[in-house]
Amino acid sequence: MDMAVLREIIEKFDSSKKWVILCHENPDGDTMGCGLALYSLGKRLDKDVRVMGRDPIPERYWFLPYYRDFECCTEILEEDIRNALLICVDTSTAARSMPGLKEVLSIADSINIDHHGDNHLYCKLNLVDPEASASAELITELLIEGGWGIEEREAICLYTGLSTDNGNFRFGTTTARSHLCAAKLLEAGVKPAVIDEYVNENMTPSILKLWGLAFTRTEMFSNGRGALFWLKKEDFEEAGADSSAVDGVVNMLLRITGVKVALFMTGVNGENKVSIRTKAPFVARDIASVFAGGGHIQAAGAKIEGNFQEALESVKAEAEKYIENRTAALK
Ligand SMILES: [Mn+2]
CATH class of the missing domain: 3.10.310.30 (Diaminopimelate Epimerase; Chain A, domain 1)
Structure with missing residues (x-):
């Protein structure tokens, strides 16, 4: 984790009044969890905040706090990002994000928070850590480092991202850091069995x-x-x-x-x-x-x-x- 970049991100979060958070196409638990956790942070910091993506949220994630505020849009426009801080989560390339992103990137201040080793570093600030087992791990660390703490609704979002990307902590990507991150989220009020029931035990x-x-x-x-x-x-x-x-x-x-x-x-x-x-x-x-x-x-x-x-x-x-x-x- 590049601490200098992390601190720059914290400063940008503090100084920007308007945030636009973008999740990747065909959203999974990690990108949704990160997007909605940051949306919640933006709300409580009194920011003008939006969370968007090109594809709808799969039904199994409809328990996530603020999921109704997620905007499913075909395209991101210049007026959406005017004076805004653009935050891309869990998205390795601009092409996997919203259509139109490539065109607006040059005029927006932008942050890329991701853990894909093949990330194209397409934003102005890129916090890309392939050692992290989920982008949710990076957001958890960011909330702690920023001094904002983690509210229960953010912990629910982040735990969903962490546990789904880790295959319930059984993949080769799972590390001590993943478990330390999970511990922080449990301390913030997460009940793993409740989340597992929503995510994995909801089949027809x-x-x-x-x-x-x-x-x-x-x-x-x-x-x-x-x-x-x-x-x-x-x-x-x-x-x-x-x-x-x-x-x-x-x-x-x-x-x-x-x-x-x-x-x-x-x-x-x-x-x-x-x-x-x-x-x-x-x-x-x-x-x-x-x-x-x-x-x-x-x-x-x-x-x-x-x-x-x-x-x-x-x-x-x-x-x-x-x-x-x-x-x-x-x-
Ligand atoms: Mn991920």
């Missing part, structure tokens, strides 16, 4: 069956070191669910003994998306980057143009190639 029978459908399509490759499954548009339609209903399902493939690389392809809204998860020393981001995607070392994703079946075949082929080359390099 049809969503459970959708997970099951993906499981039945499990296909192994690369001599058992790779595994994949997929869900098409029709599968989501039949289940009456959107892609947020299958967040985290890709991790189930890593539960198969011997699997190092897991792929999950979905076709929704005319877009093929692949989620990639790996076990060290295999790097998910290296496969995602072939398709102009990105993310974390062990969790990454990409969008792939064209026909679903062809996209699936090309991702699988790249993964096979990657596993072979990486295995050879390790010998």
Whole structure:
């Protein structure tokens, strides 16, 4: 953590009267938790504050304090950011944020708070710490360092971000720092079981069956070191669910003994998306980057143009190639 940048951010937070907080596309628990926690801080510091993103908040996060104030907008305009401090949370590139952001970045004062190692450092101030297991970890430290403390509603948001990005504290990214951060949030009033119930125990029978459908399509490759499954548009339609209903399902493939690389392809809204998860020393981001995607070392994703079946075949082929080359390099 760059303490000099952290202190500059604290000064900017204090001196700016107007904040515009931006969450990333297809929002997850971390970007929502960070966005709404900062929104709450802005409210209690009496700022003129807004929190925005291009996609709606998935239903499972509708328990988060202030979620109704989240503005789902197709574009960010010059008038939105005039005299404002722009704060991007958990977003590695301007392209993953709001459409129009690239155009307004040059005229706005901007802050980027993130933990993706492949962050493009597109803001004026960039607090990017890949050692942090969640951006929520950075926001927690920021609230403490700024002397603002953590109110219960902020702790609920931040714990949601922290626990979802850490897979309930069982991923390789989880550190002593993640647990120290969790301890601070529990001290501020968070009840982990309550949050877990909202986030993970809210399935409908049809969503459970959708997970099951993906499981039945499990296909192994690369001599058992790779595994994949997929869900098409029709599968989501039949289940009456959107892609947020299958967040985290890709991790189930890593539960198969011997699997190092897991792929999950979905076709929704005319877009093929692949989620990639790996076990060290295999790097998910290296496969995602072939398709102009990105993310974390062990969790990454990409969008792939064209026909679903062809996209699936090309991702699988790249993964096979990657596993072979990486295995050879390790010998
Ligand atoms: Mn994150």
